[in-house]
Each structure stands twice: as C-alpha cells, then as structure tokens.
Amino acid sequence: MSIARLNYVLPKQVxxxxxxxxxxxxxxxxxxxIGAEVSIEEEDPGAAGPLAGEPGVEExxxxxxxxxxxxxxxxxxxxxxPVMRTAAAMASVLEYALCxxxxxxxLAGALTTSxxxxxxxxxxxxxxxxxxxxxxxxxLLVDETTRTLNCRRVSLLVVDDRGKYLKVLAAxxxxxxxxxxxxxxxxxxxxxxxxxxxxxxxDDIAEFPELAGLSRGNYETGSFAIVRVPLSARGEAVGVLTxxxxxxxxxxxxxxxxxxxxxxxIGASALLxxxxxxxxxxxxxxxxQALATTVDAKDHYTHDHSGRVARLCVATVRHxxxxxxxxxxxxxxxxxxxxxxxxxxxxxxxxKTEGLTxxxxxxxKSHAHIGxxxxxxxxxxxxxxxxxxxHHERHDGLGYPLGLAGATIPLASKxxxxxxxxxxxxxxxxxxxxxxxxxxxxxxxxxAGTQQDPTVVEALIAVVRQEAxxxxxxxxxxxxxxxxx
Numbered sequence: 001m002s003i004a005r006l007n008y009v010l011p012k013q014v015x016x017x018x019x020x021x022x023x024x025x026x027x028x029x030x031x032x033x034i035g036a037e038v039s040i041e042e043e044d045p046g047a048a049g050p051l052a053g054e055p056g057v058e059e060x061x062x063x064x065x066x067x068x069x070x071x072x073x074x075x076x077x078x079x080x081x082p083v084m085r086t087a088a089a090m091a092s093v094l095e096y097a098l099c100x101x102x103x104x105x106x107l108a109g110a111l112t113t114s115x116x117x118x119x120x121x122x123x124x125x126x127x128x129x130x131x132x133x134x135x136x137x138x139x140l141l142v143d144e145t146t147r148t149l150n151c152r153r154v155s156l157l158v159v160d161d162r163g164k165y166l167k168v169l170a171a172x173x174x175x176x177x178x179x180x181x182x183x184x185x186x187x188x189x190x191x192x193x194x195x196x197x198x199x200x201x202x203d204d205i206a207e208f209p210e211l212a213g214l215s216r217g218n219y220e221t222g223s224f225a226i227v228r229v230p231l232s233a234r235g236e237a238v239g240v241l242t243x244x245x246x247x248x249x250x251x252x253x254x255x256x257x258x259x260x261x262x263x264x265x266i267g268a269s270a271l272l273x274x275x276x277x278x279x280x281x282x283x284x285x286x287x288x289q290a291l292a293t294t295v296d297a298k299d300h301y302t303h304d305h306s307g308r309v310a311r312l313c314v315a316t317v318r319h320x321x322x323x324x325x326x327x328x329x330x331x332x333x334x335x336x337x338x339x340x341x342x343x344x345x346x347x348x349x350x351x352k353t354e355g356l357t358x359x360x361x362x363x364x365k366s367h368a369h370i371g372x373x374x375x376x377x378x379x380x381x382x383x384x385x386x387x388x389x390x391h392h393e394r395h396d397g398l399g400y401p402l403g404l405a406g407a408t409i410p411l412a413s414k415x416x417x418x419x420x421x422x423x424x425x426x427x428x429x430x431x432x433x434x435x436x437x438x439x440x441x442x443x444x445x446x447x448a449g450t451q452q453d454p455t456v457v458e459a460l461i462a463v464v465r466q467e468a469x470x471x472x473x474x475x476x477x478x479x480x481x482x483x484x485x
Contacts, residue, residue: 005037054075295342310334317411341371369389398450
C-alpha cells in the first residue's frame with residue numbers, strides 16, 4: 001500500500017537551513033500529522049524531483065518576485081484534502097522564508113557592493129588628491145575606469161585653453177596615432193556630451209542616429225555600447241571620460257552609472273585643482289623671475305644670467321635621467337634664485353673691475369647665505385634654499401660656506417655651480433671678454449674632480465653640444481581628426 005508523500009524542492013538559499021534545525025523539524029511534523037513521508041532536497045535545474053513521473057503527483061510552486069524558485073511536490077494517496085492543504089500551506093511558509101532569506105542576501109550584497117564602491121572611490125581620491133601632475137591624474141583615472149567598468153577602450157579627453165578642442169590626456173586601448181589628435185567640441189559625440197553637461201550611457205549607439213552621426217571613432221561596426229560623462233567642477237568644463245568595447249556583459253547597469261559618475265566627479269575636481277595649482281605656480285614663477293631679473297639688473301653684464309643658469313640646470317638634470325617634476329621644479333627655482341642674495345651686496349662691490357679686498361670678497365661670499373635665508377622663509381622651498389646655500393661648495397671640499405665635498409653637496413647645488421661657471425665663461429664681464437663654447441667646455445673638464453662633479457660636467461657638456469646643433473625638426477601641429485573613442 002502506497003502512502004502520502006511530501007517532497008520539498010528548494011533553492012540553495014532555503015535548502016541549507018531547511019535540512020537542519022527548527023524548519024526541518026516543522027516540515028517533518030507537518031508531514032507526520034497527515035501521515036505523509038517527507039523529503040527535502042536542493043533544487044537541481046536539470047532534474048524534475050523524485051516524485052516526477054509518478055501517478056497522482058501534484059505540486060505548488062514557490063515564487064520570489066514573481067519567478068518560480070522551488071516547489072512542493074505531493075502525492076495524496078486517498079487523503080487528498082489534508083495533504084493538499086498541508087502542501088499549499090508549506091509552500092506559503094517556504095515562500096515567505098525564501099523572500100526573507102533573499103532579501104537578507106540582497107541587502108548583504110548591496111552593502112558589500114556599496115562598501116566596495118566607496119572603498120574604491122576613497123582609495124582613488126586619496127591617491128589622486130596628492131597629485132599635481134595632470135598626466136598622472138589622468139592615468140590613474142583611466143586605469144580605475146578600465147578596471148571598474150571592464151572595458152577594453154577608455155579615454156580621458158581634456159579641453160584645450162581656448163575651449164575649441166578636446167585632446168587625449170590618457171587612454172587605454174587606443175592606437176598610438178589616435179593619441180595626438182584634436183577633437184572639435186562642435187560636431188562630435190564628446191563635444192555633445194560636454195555641451196549637454198550630462199551622462200551619456202547607451203547600449204547600442206546605432207539606436208540613436210543623431211549620436212551615431214556625430215561619432216567619428218574607428219569602430220569595427222556601427223553598433224556598440226558607449227558611456228561618456230563630462231568632467232566639470234565648480235561650473236567649469238574640464239573634459240570628457242569615455243568607456244566602450246566592454247568585455248563580457250554588453251549592457252551598462254545602474255551600478256556602473258553610479259561608479260562612472262563617482263569616478264568623473266573625482267577626476268574633474270582633481271584636474272581642476274591641478275589647473276589652479278599650475279596657475280598659482282605660474283604666478284609664483286613669474287614673481288621669482290622678476291626677482292631674478294631684479295638681481296641681474298644690478299649689473300648689465302649679468303642680464304638674464306639667472307634664467308640661463310636655470311634653463312641649463314633643468315636640461316642637464318633631465319639628461320641625467322631625472323625627470324621627476326618636483327625635482328626639476330626645485331632645480332629650476334634654485335637656478336633662478338641662486339644669486340638672489342646679491343640684493344644685499346653693495347653695487348660698488350658687484351661692479352668693481354679691479355681685484356677685491358679680503359673684506360670685499362668675504363662680503364660677496366655672504367650672498368649664498370643671504371639668498372638661502374630669504375628663500376627659506378617661503379614654505380615648501382626649504383630644499384631650494386639649501387641648494388642656494390651650497391652652490392659655491394666644491395667637489396674637493398675647498399668651497400664655501402661649509403666645505404662640503406662629493407656626495408654631501410646637494411645635486412641642485414652641483415648643477416648650479418657647473419652651469420654658473422659655463423654661463424660666466426661664455427658671457428662678457430667687466431674684467432674679461434667671453435670665451436668660445438669649446439674653450440668653456442675645456443675649462444669645465446679641467447675643473448672636473450676638483451671644483452666640479454665629473455658626472456654633472458659631462459652631462460652639462462652633452463646638453464650644450466646638443467643645443468648647439470641645428471634643429472632639423474619642424475613644428476608639427478596636432479592633427480584635427482576622428483574621435484579616438
């Protein structure tokens with residue numbers, strides 16, 4: 001004689017706790033009350049369940065958000081009404097349990113996702129906030145966008161000074177020739193996004209003929225997903241961030257939209273701050289240049305001496321492979337200001353054509369200390385002040401003010417010393433005429449190892465000879481061409 005059966009086919013979220021503990025006990029007691037055997041199993045999408053195919057088997061589906069996600073199978077065997085009611089009641093109970101468990105999972109997933117998103121944005125913000133170089137900021141932003149949206153092609157376009165063109169600041173997945181083009185802000189998708197000041201996110205641009213007509217990118221087909229957002233901060237347009245050619249899922253989601261907008265907001269603020277920093281830096285450099293010119297003007301023989309020394313120092317340190325923007329800036333500032341202390345030296349001594357007395361020479365030597373004291377009052381220029389203080393030290397330790405030698409002398413001081421000597425030798429002075437470049441090079445080489453650092457001398461000579469060569473390079477303007485993305 002067959003008996004009634006109740007079989008619970010449950011999704012994993014419910015089956016894991018329905019097979020143990022109180023819920024399992026409740027399901028078994030309900031079956032015992034109607035004289036039915038009870039079985040509980042995890043749903044297998046490819047299987048129909050142990051009662052499938054048997055005569056008299058019925059089932060109640062278990063739903064979640066309108067979709068079936070499990071079922072209660074039953075076979076009454078002459079006890080139809082109680083078994084059917086019990087099966088229906090248990091289906092309702094399990095549906096409630098499923099909804100509750102899924103809601104908890106959804107909430108946990110949303111919280112985890114939100115935490116991951118916030119953590120990612122926070123880490124990116126922390127990294128970008130300390131940057132003052134636009135290219136570095138652009139590279140970080142593009143890398144994070146590529147990773148977050150899982151796109152093969154990402155580009156960051158920035159508005160030029162006139163606001164007429166967009167140019168590539170950083171990109172991934174673009175051919176090299178696309179990195180130097182200029183995109184007009186008129187009649188382009190990027191320009192459209194910039195002018196509309198809103199996010200563009202479409203899964204197939206072919207469905208938007210007005211946008212497809214503006215697209216100038218080099219794509220294999222006319223059907224592709226694209227997401228673009230303008231970068232603007234404090235009401236100022238900065239650029240456009242674009243991502244397309246997505247790996248895997250072709251469609252962008254609401255989460256993608258939130259992340260993309262978060263990335264663009266961080267990028268826009270960072271790039272605008274970078275612009276403001278550059279403006280402030282330009283103003284400061286103008287002020288410093290004016291100070292250097294004031295010092296040089298005390299003697300018409302030294303006109304633009306500080307500017308030439310600064311330019312030669314920067315070119316030499318870069319030739320040595322040191323291209324860090326902060327270091328190059330400090331070298332340039334030290335070169336411009338190395339003689340600022342001469343403001344405190346009487347003109348009668350600076351312009352004297354005959355030999356100086358010991359007291360007068362001691363007064364002239366004090367300009368390094370005076371200059372360092374002036375510059376170190378400016379916060380952030382402490383290393384520049386140190387370079388100024390020691391630019392008359394010698395490689396052999398016989399210089400002033402402290403008699404530093406070799407590696408103990410700051411690199412910027414060594415650069416200034418060598419560039420100062422070269423410019424002095426190749427410029428007319430009250431006490432002698434200029435010498436040729438080759439003669440100045442010979443004198444520099446003779447001083448290598450004693451007055452000058454040999455490595456700095458050779459790098460400076462290489463720069464001087466390179467600059468003396470006629471340039472065959474024509475100025476190549478950027479091409480105005482197709483959009484890179």
